[in-house]
Amino acid sequence: MIVADDAALFRAGIGRLLADAGFDVTAEVGDAAALLDAVERDPPDAVVVDIRMPPTRTTEGLDAARSLAERHPDVGVLVLSAYVEPHYAMQLVESGTSGTGYLLKERVADPGELTDAVRRVAAGGVVIDPGVVARLVGRARARNPLDALSEREREVLAMMAEGRSNQAICERLFLSPKTVEAYVHNVFTKLDLHQAADTNRRVLAVLAYLRA
Amino acid sequence: MQRLSPQGRKVIGAAGLLAGVGAGCALVWGGYEVPADLLAPTLVLEVAVGWSFVTVGLVAWTRRPDSRTGALMVVLGFAWFARFAVAVAVRPAFVIGVLLSSVYLSVLVHLLATFPGGRVQNRAERVVVTVGYLLSAPLDAVFLLLGAQRGLGEGPPPGGLVIAARSGAFTPSGVDLAVQAVVVALFLSLLAIVFTRWRTAGPAQRRSLTPGVLGGAVIVGTILVERTAILLLIPPSVGVVFAWSAQVVLVVWPVALLLGLLRSQLDRSAVGRLIVELGAGLPVPERLRSVLARTLHDPTLELAYWLPERRAFVDASGVPVAVEANGGRGLTRLERDGEPIAVLVHDPVLSAEPELVAAVAAGAGMAVQNERLHAEVRSQLREVRASRARIVEAADGARRRVERDLHDGAQQRLVTVALALRLARTQLGSASRAEIGALLDEAGAELAGALEELRELARGIYPVLLTDAGLGPALTSLAERSPVPAVVGDVPARRWPDAVERTCYFVVSEALANAAKHAGAGQVVIDVRADGGGLCVQVADDGRGGAEAAGSGLRGLADRVAALGGELSVHSPRGGGTRVIATVPCG
Amino acid sequence: MLIVDDHAPFRSLARRLLVAGGFQVVGEAADGADALRAARELAPDVVLLDVQLPDSDGFAVAERIAGRQGAPIIVLVSSRARLDYGSRVDASRARGFIAKAELGGEALLRVISGPAGAATCSG
Numbered sequence: 012m013i014v015a016d017d018a019a020l021f022r023a024g025i026g027r028l029l030a031d032a033g034f035d036v037t038a039e040v041g042d043a044a045a046l047l048d049a050v051e052r053d054p055p056d057a058v059v060v061d062i063r064m065p066p067t068r069t070t071e072g073l074d075a076a077r078s079l080a081e082r083h084p085d086v087g088v089l090v091l092s093a094y095v096e097p098h099y100a101m102q103l104v105e106s107g108t109s110g111t112g113y114l115l116k117e118r119v120a121d122p123g124e125l126t127d128a129v130r131r132v133a134a135g136g137v138v139i140d141p142g143v144v145a146r147l148v149g150r151a152r153a154r155n156p157l158d159a160l161s162e163r164e165r166e167v168l169a170m171m172a173e174g175r176s177n178q179a180i181c182e183r184l185f186l187s188p189k190t191v192e193a194y195v196h197n198v199f200t201k202l203d204l205h206q207a208a209d210t211n212r213r214v215l216a217v218l219a220y221l222r223a
Numbered sequence: 224m225q226r227l228s229p230q231g232r233k234v235i236g237a238a239g240l241l242a243g244v245g246a247g248c249a250l251v252w253g254g255y256e257v258p259a260d261l262l263a264p265t266l267v268l269e270v271a272v273g274w275s276f277v278t279v280g281l282v283a284w285t286r287r288p289d290s291r292t293g294a295l296m297v298v299l300g301f302a303w304f305a306r307f308a309v310a311v312a313v314r315p316a317f318v319i320g321v322l323l324s325s326v327y328l329s330v331l332v333h334l335l336a337t338f339p340g341g342r343v344q345n346r347a348e349r350v351v352v353t354v355g356y357l358l359s360a361p362l363d364a365v366f367l368l369l370g371a372q373r374g375l376g377e378g379p380p381p382g383g384l385v386i387a388a389r390s391g392a393f394t395p396s397g398v399d400l401a402v403q404a405v406v407v408a409l410f411l412s413l414l415a416i417v418f419t420r421w422r423t424a425g426p427a428q429r430r431s432l433t434p435g436v437l438g439g440a441v442i443v444g445t446i447l448v449e450r451t452a453i454l455l456l457i458p459p460s461v462g463v464v465f466a467w468s469a470q471v472v473l474v475v476w477p478v479a480l481l482l483g484l485l486r487s488q489l490d491r492s493a494v495g496r497l498i499v500e501l502g503a504g505l506p507v508p509e510r511l512r513s514v515l516a517r518t519l520h521d522p523t524l525e526l527a528y529w530l531p532e533r534r535a536f537v538d539a540s541g542v543p544v545a546v547e548a549n550g551g552r553g554l555t556r557l558e559r560d561g562e563p564i565a566v567l568v569h570d571p572v573l574s575a576e577p578e579l580v581a582a583v584a585a586g587a588g589m590a591v592q593n594e595r596l597h598a599e600v601r602s603q604l605r606e607v608r609a610s611r612a613r614i615v616e617a618a619d620g621a622r623r624r625v626e627r628d629l630h631d632g633a634q635q636r637l638v639t640v641a642l643a644l645r646l647a648r649t650q651l652g653s654a655s656r657a658e659i660g661a662l663l664d665e666a667g668a669e670l671a672g673a674l675e676e677l678r679e680l681a682r683g684i685y686p687v688l689l690t691d692a693g694l695g696p697a698l699t700s701l702a703e704r705s706p707v708p709a710v711v712g713d714v715p716a717r718r719w720p721d722a723v724e725r726t727c728y729f730v731v732s733e734a735l736a737n738a739a740k741h742a743g744a745g746q747v748v749i750d751v752r753a754d755g756g757g758l759c760v761q762v763a764d765d766g767r768g769g770a771e772a773a774g775s776g777l778r779g780l781a782d783r784v785a786a787l788g789g790e791l792s793v794h795s796p797r798g799g800g801t802r803v804i805a806t807v808p809c810g
Numbered sequence: 811m812l813i814v815d816d817h818a819p820f821r822s823l824a825r826r827l828l829v830a831g832g833f834q835v836v837g838e839a840a841d842g843a844d845a846l847r848a849a850r851e852l853a854p855d856v857v858l859l860d861v862q863l864p865d866s867d868g869f870a871v872a873e874r875i876a877g878r879q880g881a882p883i884i885v886l887v888s889s890r891a892r893l894d895y896g897s898r899v900d901a902s903r904a905r906g907f908i909a910k911a912e913l914g915g916e917a918l919l920r921v922i923s924g925p926a927g928a929a930t931c932s933g
Contacts, residue, residue, distance in 0.1 A: 069691050093678065097703065098688055098696040117674050120667060146703060153708040153746040222699070631862065634889045635817050638910040642823040645914065649830060669819055 012129070013038045015046040015075070016061040016091070017068075025059055025091075025119060032126040041065070043075040050083055057087035057110065057133035062099065073099060077106040084109070087132035091116045095142050101218055104137055109211055112138030112174070137174035137214045144172040147221035159201045167194040168202075172217045176210045227284045227293075239277030239300055243270045246307035254312025269307070272473045276300030279477035287484045289578045291341025295334040296477055302327035321367050322360050328446075329359040332409065335439040336416055339431055339483055351412050358406060369398075403450050410447050414440065430520070434479035441472050497586050511587065511594045512539060515567070518583050525568040528595040530602060536566060539594060541601030555580045557591060565591050610782040617779045628680050636673035640666045686728065693717075694724045694758075698731055698749060707739045707764070709747040719758055723807050726783050727751065727760045730791070733776050734762035734803040742766025742801055757789070757808035763800060770795035780805070811856035813838045814845040814871070815887070816864045824858065824887075824913055831915010842866035849875045854882050856922060858913075859904070861888040861895065869902050876903035885921050887913060 012034045016022040019041070026036045038049040042065045046058060058079070062072035076088040087110030090103055100113035112132040118124040118140065128138045148157065148169050157165060163184075170180045180191050199206050204220055207213035227235075247270050251262070280296025287293060302323065309320025332355030334341070336348045343349045417439060421432050445468055497518045516524040527536035527546050536546045546554070546566050555567040567584065584591070643666035647659050654662075689697040695714035702709035718724070731749055738744040744766030751760050770777065772793040780803070784791040789807035811833055815821050818840070825835045837852045839845040842863045849857055857875060861868035872884045884904040892899055892907045899907045906921035 069687075094687055095678065096688055096696075096700055098692055098700060102692075117671060120671070150703045151706055151708040153710070222703070630889055635820065635910075638889045639817065639819045639823055641911045642820070642827060642913060646823060646827050646830065649827075665819065665823075 012036045012133075013040065013046060013049050013055050013058040014060075015040045015043065015058060015064065015072075017041045017064045018061070021061075021116075025125070028119065028122045028125060029059070029129065032122060034126070034129065043071040046075055047078060047082075050079060050086060054083055054086055057089060057129055059089045059091060059129060061116075062090050062092040062094070070099070073102055073106070076103055076111060080106050080111070085135075086110065087129075087135065088112070089114055089128055089132045089138065091119070095140075095146055097143050097147055097218065097222055100139050100143050101215075101222070104139070104211075104215055104218070109135040109137070112136075113140055113143065114138060115140045115142050131174065135211075136176070137211045139173050139214060139218070141169070141173055144169050144221075147172065147218065150221075156202055160198060164194055164198050164201070167191065168198050168217065171195065171198070171210075171213055172221065174210065174214045227281070227288065232281055232285060235297060236278070236281055239274060239281075239297070239304075242277075242301055242304035243274050246270060246273060246304040246310075249307040249310040249316075253307075253310035253316075255310055268467075268470050268474065269303075272470055273300045273303040275474050275477045276303060279481050283477075283481050283484050286481075290339055290484060291337070292334060292339055292480060292484060293341075295330060295337075295341055296480065299327050299330040299334060302330050318367065322363050324363055325359040329355040331439075331442070332413055334480075335435075335443070336413055338417070338435050338439070338480070347412070347416055351409060351416060354405070354409050355413075358402070358409065362402065400454060403454050407447060407450050407454065410443050410450070414443055414447075417443075431483040433483070435476075435483040438472060438476040438479040442476060445472065497583060511590050515583060515587060519569065519580065521570040523570060526565060526591075526594075527568065528565045528591075528598040529563040530595075530599050531562065532599075533602065537598050537602045539598055539601075541598050541603070541605045543602075555584065557584045557588070559588070559592065564595050610785060613778065614782050614786070617782075625680065625684065628676070632676040632680070633673040636669045636676070639669045640673070643669070689724055689728055690721070694719065694727060694751065697724075697728055698751065701728070701732055701735060702747075702749065705735050705739065705747065707735065707744050707747050709735060709738075709749060712748070712750045714751045715753050717753075719809055722787060723758055723809055726787055726789070726807055727758050727805065729783060730760050730780050730803065730805040731762055733780050734764075734801075737770065737776060738762070738764040738766055738801065741770065742768070744800070754806055755808070757806060759804065759806045761802060761804045763802040765800045767797070768795045768799045768801050769797040770801045777803070811835055811858060812845070812848050812852060812854040812882070813858045814840075814842075814848075814863070814868075815858075815860040816840050816862075817860075820910065827914055828858075828918065831918065833915060833918065840864075842868075842871040845871050846874060849882065850878070853880070856883045856885060856918075858885050858887055858918070861886050861890070869898055872902050872904050883922055885918060 012029055014022050014025045014029070014036060016025065022039050022041070026039050030036050037053055037055055040046050040049055043060075046060060050058065060072045060075055062070060064071040064075075072090045072092070076090055079086050079088050088103075089112040090099075091114055092099060093116050095115065103111050103113050110132050112128050114125070114128050118128070131138050148165065157168070160168065166184065167180060170183065175183070177188060177191050177195060180186070180195075181188050184191070186194075196206075198204075202220060204216060207216045247266055250266055250269070276296050277300035280293050280298075280300060282293070283290070283296055284293030305323040305326065306320060308316045309324060311317075311320070333352045336351050336355075337343055343352055417436050421429065421436050424432055497514060512524065512526045515526060516522050525538075525544075527538060527544050529536055533543075535543050538544050546568060553569050555569065556563055557565045557567065567580065569580070643662050647662045647666070650659060650662070686697050686700065688700050693716070695711075695716060698711045698714060702711045719727075735747060735749075738747045742764050744764035747762060747764045749760070749762050751758065753759075770793060772778070772781070772795075777791070777793055781791040784805045784807060787807050789805060791803070791805045793801065793803050795801040811828065813821050813824050813828075813835060815824070815838075821838045821840075825838065828835055833856075836854050837848045839848045842865045845857070845859065845863070848854075859868050859872055859875075863871065868886060868888075872886065875881060876884055884902075886899060886902070886904045886907045887910050888895070888907070889910045891909055895907075908917050908921060
């Protein structure tokens with residue numbers, strides 16, 4: 012596990028949280044170049060990287076994620092950001108084949124959320140911050156196709172957008188796999204979406220639908 | 224009136240000379256007995272009056288070809304001589320003489336009623352002039368027919384309207400009296416017209432009116448007294464005195480008329496002076512106006528310049544002015560190549576001399592054009608100053624809002640967190656773990672609230688996506704947050720200069736906020752397209768419309784857009800939605 | 811005493827802090843109108859009054875409460891610093907001013923015990 016953030020205190024805090032949760036933090040770095048070097052030396056299962064880092068403090072984290080996706084597609088990348096911007100999340104998911112995540116910084120206040128996200132990313136899954144998904148699901152629409160969904164179906168839709176697998180949705184909503192499958196099927200039918208082949212592509216499809 | 228050619232002038236002059244000689248001959252050798260003591264003065268006066276009108280009329284015609292007065296004076300002179308046909312003792316001459324006996328009076332009425340332009344300008348003038356002509360030849364023709372029926376035969380001339388009958392007992396018929404009454408009424412109307420014109424004239428026109436009007440008033444007054452005398456059945460011998468005095472005045476009057484015409488001619492030379500004066504140096508603001516006011520003898524004259532871009536009139540300092548033909552002011556529009564450049568707001572009587580105003584305006588043409596450009600610059604400068612002040616004010620307002628939002632929002636919450644932590648600290652020993660935990664959760668919730676508020680505040684101050692990803696993603700994000708459903712059309716993926724993207728973004732942001740706050744809109748459509756080298760952004764909602772383009776939000780947007788040399792237009796018909804369109808050039 | 815502030819979490823924490831400091835809180839109010847009514851009905855000895863209220867200015871509310879017979883002691887609080895209000899605090903009929911972050915039983919006691927103390931204890 013590698014943590015990259017230019018704010019030393021925040022970086023140390025993340026490192027400590029991850030270590031406490033049983034992760035092996037092999038390096039803590041302050042910018043994207045150092046991160047790439049560290050990954051080159053000793054590829055970890057996943058990296059946690061701040062979206063804004065020196066030198067320009069704009070989207071270095073996203074750029075690093077893109078580079079890593081090319082050179083080390085099996086290293087999961089979790090980007091921490093202060094912005095509730097679906098645009099960034101979409102860019103991230105589109106840039107990597109698997110193992111990417113976009114999480115708001117404030118989620119680290121709940122160590123459980125951070126470690127859950129890191130675990131999913133390391134395992135090749137996709138993580139989209141619930142705040143980002145909520146923004147997309149909740150946006151004002153003139154003719155809202157989401158109105159056709161039941162409360163539960165909307166919940167399932169949001170969880171799909173967050174990158175959760177059917178299995179994970181079962182666990183979170185305390186439902187049987189069959190029921191969840193039925194909900195998922197209903198959502199796709201009602202929204203006139205094609206069932207995606209895997210969870211990650213399903214995230215893209217749902218996000219793209221919500222943004223359109 | 225046509226300009227008089229030198230040949231024309233010679234021919235008319237010679238004809239006038241001959242007519243005078245002919246009239247004299249008719250008087251002396253016509254065949255009627257004229258008392259010897261009367262012959263010489265009559266001869267001199269009568270011929271002098273005719274020649275005076277013809278010659279002075281020719282001068283006036285030549286010097287003021289724009290006025291018909293000169294021509295009318297010439298005609299009057301010939302009409303004057305034509306009366307003397309009656310002095311030739313043959314029947315055709317008698318008939319002609321009677322028919323033409325009072326035409327000169329009709330012409331006089333015409334001349335005076337229309338002085339100094341010589342053109343009928345309103346209904347009252349037209350009535351007076353028409354009645355004047357009807358009372359001469361046509362009426363005399365009627366009298367002639369009646370006289371023939373009454374068997375007047377080859378008797379002495381009936382006198383008609385011209386000279387009171389000189390012989391025998393005077394016993395006017397009822398018809399005669401009625402005619403005289405109409406004549407009196409006509410002359411009274413004429414006096415009224417002339418007096419009104421003189422009274423309402425501005426200084427410029429009064430100057431040229433006075434001599435002619437005075438003379439005309441004396442003549443008409445004399446004629447009036449003479450005719451009133453007939454009406455009052457006073458013997459004609461008294462009238463004769465007046466007729467003589469009227470003739471004396473008639474000799475001098477043409478000169479007075481000429482003087483009047485030449486006085487406004489002097490104003491024409493003022494145009495020359497104007498050009499010299501303007502040529503001496505470019506006028507400072509206001510000076511052009513005062514020079515024009517002096518030239519036109521109208522101290523109240525105002526000059527408004529047309530700014531085609533703003534579609535408005537402004538004064539010399541660039542302040543917009545309303546130009547309307549109300550309040551009894553006269554307007555003269557100055558044009559160049561069919562495009563208005565300015566308008567003169569002046570004393571209405573100057574409208575009677577459009578040629579003079581036009582000549583002055585033409586003389587000042589370059590200066591006016593030049594001054595208009597200055598006014599335009601000043602107007603733009605004023606607008607820039609005003610918009611700069613508004614931009615500063617808007618920035619200050621935005622800072623105040625940020626300050627308030629920080630205090631009322633995030634700071635309030637952080638204070639609460641601080642208190643919660645302090646309370647937790649003081650209760651560490653006494654309270655249960657659960658109580659302390661609840662307190663810390665409270666602090667955590669307040670912190671999360673503070674974070675959320677800070678995030679929104681920061682976004683409002685500057686959208687990070689605009690610099691990182693460009694206009695398209697930034698607008699999409701804006702639409703995703705909009706409380707009113709908003710759709711963003713395809714935005715060209717390329718980047719524009721920062722200032723252009725920023726301005727377009729804030730146009731959309733403000734328009735969206737308005738649609739949500741004021742328009743009660745159900746949906747907003749945002750459209751961005753490359754427009755030449757620049758960008759065109761359109762935000763259209765389906766709300767209630769009626770948005771004021773001068774409202775502070777839209778005004779601020781217009782200032783922003785204008786600062787980049789762009790243009791913002793707002794179409795907001797009541798009940799028809801609002802469409803805000805900004806066109807921003809690049810570079 | 812009476813606590814007047816539009817931010818509920820602050821009221822709740824202030825109440826607990828002041829109770830812990832030995833004060834007895836008889837009521838809370840969220841805006842100026844509420845404050846005037848509560849001050850009349852509950853007749854508190856001390857009113858802790860936020861300067862920024864949603865419906866009115868804290869100074870104005872202080873003026874009206876202080877104008878009554880047997881008026882309570884008024885202590886202004888704000889998330890801003892005392893300096894932000896210039897001389898308005900001194901000119902008001904409030905006994906003193908406490909910056910919100912420094913609120914506590916002791917700070918309040920200091921202000922109540924004397925105007926001289928009030929000037930020194932607050933930011």
